[in-house]
Every structure is written in structure tokens, then in C-alpha cells.
Amino acid sequence: MSPTNRTVVVTGIGATTPLGGDAASTWEGLIAGKSGVKPLEQDWAADQAVKIAAPVAVEPTEVIPRPQARRLDRSAQFALVAAKEAWADAGFEAKAGEDPTIDPDRLGAVIASGIGGVTTLLDQYDVLKEKGVRRVSPHTVPMLMPNSPSANVGLAVGARAGVHTPVSACASGAEAIGYAIEMIRTGRADVVVAGGTEAAIHPLPIAAFGNMMAMSKNNDDPQGASRPYDTARDGFVLGEGAGVVVLESAEHAAKRGARVYAEAVGQGISADAHDIVQPEPEGRGISHALQNLMDRNDLDPAEIVHVNAHATSTPAGDIAELKALRKVFGDDADHFAVSATKSMTGHLLGGAGGVETVATVLALYHRVAPPTINVENLDPEAEANADVVRGEARKLPVEGRIAALNDSFGFGGHNVVLAFRTV
Template sequence: WGDAGFTPNAGADESSAPERLGSVIASGIGGVITLLDQYDVLKEKGVRRVSPHTVPMLMPNGPAANVGLEVNAQAGVHTPVSACASGAEAIGYAVEMIRTGRADVVVAGGTEAAIHPLPIAAFANMMAMSKSNDEPEKASRPYDTGRDGFVLGEGAGVVILESAEHAAARGAKVYCEVLGQGLSADAHHIAQPEPTGRGIAAAMQNLLDSSDLKPSEVVHLNAHATSTPQGDLAEIKALRKVLGDDLDHVAISATKSMTGHLLGGAGGIETVATVLALHHRIAPPTINIDELDEAIDADIVRGEPRVLPEGPIAAINNSFGFGGHNVVLAFRSV
């Protein structure tokens, strides 16, 4: 594993043997809009008008299965479902498929499309979603003193993971090396974050213990940072606990301030952002911070992108989900 490495790259080519190709695409909720729309059809138009495509369109493994069919992936098609950590867990699972020798190439990431009145009402009534409706473009404001919850987004983020040997053999464009993942569970509450960041810290320590990553290498972190009062702070507490003084040289970006929260798609799109930040050596900004919460003891990239250092550098992507799921991914420049 140490000398093999795993590399997101420009894409799988037709020379990849189907039995060595996998697909791991996650969704936290699945086709909730399909389910709700078809229930309306059932009530209003009757049984015969319900679409025969309803089940394939609502099942959470639908995206992984469709990608697997598209690329002829026969090494395995999988769908981790761990709420807002699903996309990151999918990428971690893909790393393990390659690490254990089951695949050479895996298409991995997360996707979600849940903007519908019912999910929005449900999240709002949980007090998880922002109610700053007067200026919706400013409602997602991680680390700001006025943050009051997340803004729901839609989309997908997918990377191609590949063993270093396979990538070199086909002349693939390599963006970075995947160092590994760290996993843990809060065992605290079905929806609320553990306030001290204990579980997040455990996932980060698991990453450090199971890889050759050193805290001094980390110069960038794409934070989970959903713009909730408790969650944003718990993550920073965990970072300080594990990284100590090394946190002072980590440029932290909260890209949900610009994309909204993609739920199961978050880990996918934020992994793409982390990989490209390393590749271009530019940390994306966190927008909408008018007044930084003084309890946020870290270096937040505010307002404008920031150039990252030259030389070998590493970056981390954090994803956490309802149920207490914690996933931490690490990458190194090439």
C-alpha cells in the first residue's frame, strides 16, 4: 500500500478490464423526489399510472448501478449509506477495493437531489436548516456568528481512483495521491453532533495511525462546516485536539458556503474540490463571513482564494452525517 498509492486521474479508459473495474457511488437519501411524485400520481391518477421505473429511480444504489452499467464495472458495485458522510465513505470504500487487490480502477463519489418541499420542511422543523430567507445567497455562512443552519444543495462529485501501477501503465493524468481514510462513530445522538468533537477527533487519529500522513504536512482542509452553530465548532475543537499547533498552518475552506449542503453528495463534490485545491495549489474561499465566531480557533480562508505552498503538501476532506458517522480522507500532492 505504501509504495503503491492511489490516484484520482483524468478518467478510466477502454483498456480497463471489466473484472478489475468497480463503481462506488453513494446517496444519503436516494430518489426521494421520485417516491413523493409517484405517490401523488397514485393518489390522483390511480395504480395503473404509477411509473414502472419508480423503484430503479428511488433506490439509493441506483446511481452506483447506473454508473456500473455505463462503464461495465464487474469488480463490484456498491453504495454506502451514511447520511451526509455517504459520498466520502464511498471514496474510502473504493480505496479499500484497490488496496485489497479487488480492483485496479474504481469510479467513486456521491450524488443527491432532494430539493422538495417535504425534505425542506423536515430539515427546517429539525432546526437544522437556515431560516435566513431574506438574502438566500448569504444564508450559508459557516463560522459566522449569525450562522443558523445549512442551505440544501443538489449535485454530484465523482473521482476516478486507480492504483499507481495501472495509472502509469496507461499514461493517466494524475492529480494527487490518496493517503487513506479515518473512520469513527459518535455514539451520541441520531442527529445532534457530539459537542466536544470526540468522534471527529477519533476519525482523524485513525487516519494518522493508519497512514504515513504527518500533521506537519497538512496545509489545507476542506471542512464539513455545514453552517450550524454546534457542528462547525465541534469540528474545529476536534482539529485542534488532534493536530495541536500544526492546525495553525492549515488553510481551512468551507465550500458549503458556496454550494450549499449536498447531503450524500457532499463528500463527493468536496473531494473534487480538495483534489483540485492540491493540484492547482489554491485553497477555495469561505464566503458570507461578516463576523467570525471568536470560538473558531483556526485559520479560515475568508472571502478570496489563497495560494498554497510549493513542495510536497497534503490536504484533508472531512464529512460527517446524521447517526454520528465520521469520515476523514487525506490526499498528497504529486
């Protein structure tokens, strides 16, 4: 096989989310239909119109030594927790250069964030105003940089083939994984640690999203607030955390005898060119991304049995995505089991594509699709365009090769679709 068209596989997964401090507990929560949304307990929440969010289930300081954590923005802490889990899960026993199975010059890292070190920036500005110039932390700049999570993951694993940070709002995590796939396909690297992270549960982002009417204000029912495809949906719930995968060329994985979760088939990317915030209502840009995925990769629509939808619980976005799936796949879309896992995790913004890639890969590996919770009254347009998995998890076909899609879309009209397949 030519070095510009190498097969890419997933050999490691890691996550820290509102459902659990690792990938296993997150997956258990997804399959059980558990919600990670809670009332905000901070004092500043009293003045907010939105008083709910989905914080991580396990604080990163329970995993990362406190002296190290103090020099990392929360987004980088999440990324490091998830990356270390994925790295160990892939079977690597030390960083590149110390582990003889991986050459640091053939190892990359691509970790995205939609907002980056926003909590560091805002908190240190408060310190500047309240306590003066001398009290501002000297670590502020390396903490607030959007590339801080990727840089710290790269340092942790010893990556020298390239360390990158795509920023495309809520499509960032998926774009990072798509970029990593291309790094391996084109021969730049043999192994890439890739994913997304976000830590934006802070009064300013919550006030801003709330004032633009993007977030649910269903404060009286936190666990029922994120309700993709329901007729009463009124916006997303902000979550935090990270999801990371280890991607590897099939040849490199086979040479070291690695366990393989799935094949990373490829990506499709487009832009709406419609509005900075609103999705194109008919899903034309999403359709182009889906078609781009199918045109550029060896994927049979009949193989696709599952879609982890972007589905944030917004009135316009949820339906535009389903219309695009129907437009591109026609009757083949009838056998897609569509899951909206943000109903449980909330929306992790730039971390969403990473966490939902972990969920998509595990859905294929275990051949079961997570449920979409809180759908009491299914939107007729959703019912007409998709088979939404509701109530409880659904088994996927147990025989033969099957594939799944992970959709991610972001403010600015960014569209990224990833495809994975059983091996």
C-alpha cells in the first residue's frame, strides 16, 4: 500500500467527562442513559439566567499531581488526563524515546480546543484588577494559549513529528482527529495522539451563551434539560472534559501486536458560508461534508449502521443535520441508529468531537448504540428523517463489518464528519 494511503486504526482511548473520570465509566454512563447535568453550586450562578451545567465527574487534580496542575489551565488538565489514559490503553509503557516500540520523530499530537484557556485568562484579569500587576501568575501565558493542551500532551508523550491545535469552535475536536488521520495516511507520522478538550464553565461564557439564547434555561430540571429532537428543546447545556484517541498506521500497530478498536476510515469537511452562528437550515454544508467523506474514502453506505449525531438540543441545528443525512444517503439512512449523546454529557464545545469519537468507536467495538435521553415528544421532522435511538441502548448487527459516523459542527459554519469501521 502506498505511503500516501495507509490504513489508520484506533489503538487507545481515554476520556474524562461529566459521566466518569475515564473512558470505561463514561461508556457505562452512556449505555445506562445517565445524565451528568447538575445545578451550578458556585456563588456567581445566582445572578445567571442559566444555572445548570455538566461538570466533570472526577476532578483532574485527583489524577494529576497538584504542583503540575497549578501550571496548567483546566482545559490542559483534562487533555492530559484523557491522553495519558489513551496512551496507556494503547499499550505504550513510557513516552516515545523511552519506549522502544515508538520513535519520537514518528509520533504526533493534535489536541483541539474551541476556546482554550478562557478560565485562566479571566481569572488572572480579576487578579490584575483586584490585587495588582505583581500578583499575576508568571505561568499565565503558557496556560491560556489555545495550543497549551496539545503542547502539554506532546511533551508528555514525547511527540516530535508535529504538535497541532485546530480551532473551529464545536467542530474542533473532530477536526483534530481528522487532521491526525491525514498525518498518518500521508506518511508524516506512524502514531498520533488526537482529540479535543474544553473547560468553559465560568460566569462569562455562561452569561454570553445565555444572552444569545443558545443555552437551555430549564433550571428546574437539570437532568432533563438537554433534550435533542424533543419538541420542547430550548438549547444546549454546557459541559466540560476531554476525549482522546491514539491513532496508528495498521502496519505499525500490527508490528507491535497492539489491540485494535476500529479502523479510522477518514473525514469529510466543509463550511456553510451562511452565518457566524446559525446553521444553514437545509443542512447543505453538512451534506457537502458527508458527500466529501463518501467521495474521498472507501466506504459503502450499506456498512453504516450508526451515527453519533452533533445534536446539541437547539431547535434549528438538530433538524438540519438529519435533513443532510437523508439528502446524502436517501433510503440507506433508514438503517442508521442515531444517538445524541449530548443529552447525557452536555455540550463540550471543542471537546465534543473527541468525547463523541470515543463513544462512536466503543459503539462499534461493543456493537451497541447509546440511547438519546429526555425525548418525551419526538419532533415530527426528526421522526421523518431519522431512526433516533431512544429510551435504552440498542444492539447493532453482531456479524459482518459495520461502520459509524461522528458528526461535529461549529459556530462559523464549520462541518466535520468522521467515519470509523470494525476490523
